[in-house]
Amino acid sequence: GQNIDQPTEMTATEGAIVQINCTYQTSGFNGLFWYQQHAGEAPTFLSYNVLDGLEEKGRFSSFLSRSKGYSYLLLKELQMKDSASYLCAVTDGSSNTGKLIFGQGTTLQVKP
Amino acid sequence: ETGVTQTPRHLVMGMTNKKSLKCEQHLGHNAMYWYKQSAKKPLELMFVYNFKEQTENNSVPSRFSPECPNSSHLFLHLHTLQPEDSALYLCASSRDRDPPYEQYFGPGTRLTVT
Numbered sequence: 001g002q003n004i005d006q007p008t009e010m011t012a013t014e015g016a017i018v019q020i021n022c023t024y025q026t027s028g029f030n031g032l033f034w035y036q037q038h039a040g041e042a043p044t045f046l047s048y049n050v051l052d053g054l055e056e057k058g059r060f061s062s063f064l065s066r067s068k069g070y071s072y073l074l075l076k077e078l079q080m081k082d083s084a085s086y087l088c089a090v091t092d093g094s095s096n097t098g099k100l101i102f103g104q105g106t107t108l109q110v111k112p
Numbered sequence: 113e114t115g116v117t118q119t120p121r122h123l124v125m126g127m128t129n130k131k132s133l134k135c136e137q138h139l140g141h142n143a144m145y146w147y148k149q150s151a152k153k154p155l156e157l158m159f160v161y162n163f164k165e166q167t168e169n170n171s172v173p174s175r176f177s178p179e180c181p182n183s184s185h186l187f188l189h190l191h192t193l194q195p196e197d198s199a200l201y202l203c204a205s206s207r208d209r210d211p212p213y214e215q216y217f218g219p220g221t222r223l224t225v226t
Contacts (some may be wrong), residue, residue, distance in 0.1 A: 004154070031212045041115060042202060042217035043155070050212075070127045087155060098170055100215070102155040 001103045002026045004103035008086050011109045012078055020073045020106045022088035030091040032048045033100065034062050034073045046073065046086075075108075116218035118203050124224045127193060133221045135186040135203030141216070143209040144186040146178060149200040149220070157205040162209040193225045214222060 003025045022103040024032070031050035035043035043047055044056055049064035049071060084092040085105040092099040116137045125131050137144065146158040160168035161180040175197075177189040186203055200222050204215040 033212075033214065042116075042216070042219050044114070044213040048212070048214060089155075099157055099160065099170070100212075101157070104154045105157070 002092070002101050004088055004090060004101060006086075006103040006106045008104065009107045009109070012075075013079055014110055014112050016078050017069045018075050018078060018108065019087050019089075020075070020108065022056075022073070024069050024071070024088070024103075025103065026069075026090050026092060027097055028092060028097045029066065032062075032064055032071050032091070033087075033089040034071075035087040035089065037087060037105065039084070043087055063067060077108050080110050080112070083108060085101060114216045114218065116203060116205055118201075118218035118221050120221060121219060122222045122224075125190070125226060126226055127191040127195070127211065129193075130189070130191040132190065133188040133201055133203075133223075135188075135218055137184055137186075137203075137205040137216070138217075139205060139216060140209075141205040141207050142183050143206045143213075144180060144183070145204040145206075146186065146188055146216060147204065147217075149202055151199075152215050155202070157189075160209065167209060190223075193223075194219050198223055198225045 033047040039042040047062035054063045054090045059076045064071045087105045088103040089100045115214045119134045143162045148156045157179045158172045179187040198219045202220045203218040206213040
């Protein structure tokens with residue numbers, strides 16, 4: 001079966017660092033995406049990891065461990081505008097159909 | 113503005129109505145997707161089209177009928193829906209289906225079935 005787990009909610013303080021974890025189990029794997037979705041808006045792409053390790057992009061970094069079925073999104077120097085849902089999505093590598101399987105999302109609230 | 117537009121943004125329909133959702137992408141992408149987003153549930157893939165051909169139907173009920181006349185346009189025809197079909201319907205596109213490319217999402221259509 002296919003399963004993706006991430007915490008439902010997190011709270012952090014402006015200026016701090018927060019790590020959002022994602023664990024997955026899939027029958028095939030061809031990469032992991034992180035998307036950001038503000039309330040009432042469309043998801044927007046943050047990062048893509050297909051190899052193990054850390055990918056850094058400004059204040060955001062994403063890590064992948066394929067052997068552990070684990071990823072995290074690291075947000076540094078938190079800003080109020082970072083309050084949003086963060087969606088972890090895994091490609092279904094067992095079929096070449098472009099299928100993405102999403103987790104339920106982690107709602108992050110940044111407080112002053 | 114992601115380059116993917118959807119109309120209408122809001123739709124209220126009765127269970128006996130027939131309506132259509134429209135999606136258009138201005139990015140020159142070859143793959144297009146329909147997703148359903150319900151409250152407290154993960155974003156759920158419905159259909160994938162690649163070069164106008166359907167490559168994935170994620171066990172979607174037949175009351176949802178997709179149409180992709182060309183790589184820039186995608187429709188979702190709705191008929192005899194149920195109240196549980198009320199959700200946000202998101203369209204997305206990507207450069208190609210494979211290898212995995214980032215998907216660009218439209219703003220969605222908020223559908224309410226009464």
